[in-house]
Each structure stands twice: as structure tokens, then as C-alpha cells.
Amino acid sequence: MRNPEFNKEQVLRAAIKAFVCKGYNKTSMQDLKQATGLHPGSIYCAFGNKQGLLIAALEQYNQDSSAKFIQLVSGHNSVLAGLKKYIENTVSECSLDGAEKACFSQQVLSDLSHPDPIVEEVIATNVEQWKNGFTNLFEQALDANEIDNSRTPLQRTQSVVMGIYGLRTYAHSHPSSDVLKELAQQLFEDVCR
Amino acid sequence: MRNPEFNKEQVLRAAIKAFVCKGYNKTSMQDLKQATGLHPGSIYCAFGNKQGLLIAALEQYNQDSSAKFIQLVSGHNSVLAGLKKYIENTVSECSLDGAEKACFSQQVLSDLSHPDPIVEEVIATNVEQWKNGFTNLFEQALDANEIDNSRTPLQRTQSVVMGIYGLRTYAHSHPSSDVLKELAQQLFEDVCR
């Protein structure tokens, strides 16, 4: 009996990088071979097919981004400072060249015109979880009297999610990092008002 | 001497529809043949290649969306009412099933991971023109005292563009039309505040 020679997490993170960089459709098995170090046959053995790899990668992304969310949001003096930190981190990610300008889930969704139901469900779960993070945050902020109840936590969540989508799309057109920071600051203010 | 049998505008609008529906990359020449009624050879004769058709389509889109902008924004009691109308129209477009959920330019930009410089320039021109429309609008609103000068027209333009990008991306996940309307209303308020 032999053990597999690769580390699944490592492979999936490499795959995510490749997918985010070129888009799912344009990432060939050759690209994936180069990125992950796995030969086509091995990928098929481990994940069934290209879409199987995508689904596994989306699940990994889900885990990773949840962890990152918690890490960024925690350990601040106020709840809203955590939110601010998160938004600022998004901006820095967007400003990187060639790297992750888009949220992986969202990119896949627009890449696949008619996504497979399974893929769609994994993405929906991702987004759901992300939104829950924000909603919890706003509930805590409400409890701590950092925001008023003129809008519900859910409404604020929707606004901030929309805003981040917008920020990321805006970043595609290579604006100066100052403009992006200004937009992020404005978003933060609008959402907390 | 013969005349071409097709109407260029009609063909380009049909091509835009096809591109927006399936995405540029996934739209095959067969799809384009079906959509435009032109056989592959004719398309190559008229536009050089697939990318030539894309560029011509983007230029047509530029014209059409400029015209639509003016049409939507004009003829209201106040300048801001025009803006509101425009945002509301965007929401209705997003709510349509299968139709134009995304701005064509923006969709192409994310579809082509490394866009040809020519394509990129045409898109940049599109966006520039669109932004100018908003900036003019906010300048008029400032002159008419409908908004204050706590933020420049350019800053407000950036915010509204980001917001519309966000709205459109948000629409991809099939939210209820009420949520979308609420987000649009909030966007309008935040931008005019």
C-alpha cells in the first residue's frame, strides 16, 4: 500500500491561485500541472475532473477565507475597527498586481455562464457564510452601541457586500491606490452611518 | 457592384446580446452565426476576426449606452431625479432573467484575463465617457443646490460607479428584486448626501 505523494491543501491553494489568475475557463490542465506539480492523470485520479478540482478548490477557499475573516476582524478595541481593518485589507488585496483582484467565488460565478448546480451551491454556501460573518459583526456593534438601529444588521450586511463587490470590480480598471482607499473609507462611513 | 446584405448595427446589437449572454470566450462562431444570421466567412470578411467583431460591438455598445444615459437622465424636474431614474433602470436591467446582468464592457474586461491593448482602450473610453456623464450630472446638481460641496463631483462619480458595479455583481446571485431596489435606494441616498 502506498500513500499519495501530494499535500491536498497545498495543491488546492496552488489551484486557486492559478484559477484566480487566469480564470477557470482559461486555466488549462497544463497550467494546473505547472501550478500544482501534479500531472493530469493524478489530478483526474484525485478529483475526478477539472470541475471536481474546482469544487474542492472552492471548498478550500471557503475555509481559508473564513479563517482570514476571523483573524482580521478579531482583537480590536471596537467592533467597527474590525470591520474597517477587513475593508482595508480588501483594498490592499485589490491593489496587488496580477494577484487576487477578485473574490474567487464571484469570479467563478461570472466565468461560468451556466454553472453546474453543484458549483453554484458551493458558491452560495461561501457567500452565505461570509454574509453571516458581517451580520454577526453588526449585531455586536449594535449591542455595543457603536451603530444605531436605523437599519438592520442584515441591511448593513447587504450594503457592505455590495460595496466590496463594487470595490473589487472598480479595481479591475487600475485606479490609483489612493482612489481605492478613499472609496473604501466612504464605504465604511456609509455602512456605519 | 453588390451591396452587403446585412445591417451593421443590427448585427452588432445581436452580437452584443450573444456576448453578454454567454461571455465573449464561450460564444462560438456558431453561436454568432445563429445570433447575427451571418455565416462565419461573412463575419471574417466584415470584421477581420472574432476580436474585430468584439471591438466593433464594444463601439456600438458605447454609442447605445451613451444614448440611453442621456435619454434616462433628461427631462426631469430635478437633476437628482434623473440620477435616480438611471439607477432604477439599472436595477430593472439586473432583474431581467438571462438578459444583460452585467455591463458589457466590464464583463469583457473580466472575461479576457490579458486583454489586447486595443480592446482595453475601447473599454477605457467607454468607462471614461460614462463617468463624464455622471460628473456633468453632479456638477449641474451642485449648481442647482441639490447637493452640497462636501464631496467633489468626481468623488461622487467614483462612488456611484463603484455602487453600480456592486449592484450588478450582487444581482448575479439572484437576490429578490426588493433587496436590489433597497440597495439601489441606499446607494442613491449615500451618493447624494
Add this chain to the structure above:
DNA sequence: AAAGAACTTGAATGTTCATTCAAGAAAGCC
């Protein structure tokens, strides 16, 4: 009505790409 010019057609071409599979290599077990 005949010739010529321009346009249209769609099968053929060559390329790219996901996927398969048979042969080879390595680990565990006796």
C-alpha cells in the same frame, strides 16, 4: 442579357484542450 465585381456559403484545416489509459515506479507486507 452577358460580363464582371462583390458578397455569401459552409466544408475543410489546423490548433488547443480536457480526458483517458496502459505502462512504469514506489511503498507496504510477508
Add this chain to the structure above:
DNA sequence: GGCTTTCTTGAATGAACATTCAAGTTCTTT
């Protein structure tokens, strides 16, 4: 060390696709 099981390799396969082009069609001019 030999045997079995599992994993890895990468060339072969076949489908999908953009592009070409030679033959066919239609319009205009004289």
C-alpha cells in the same frame, strides 16, 4: 527479496473551436 496494491506518468484520443478559401450566388453596369 518477492508479491500485491496503489499511485504516477505523459503520450494518445477525440471533441470543440477559430479561421480559411474555393465554389456558388446575386447584384450592377453596359
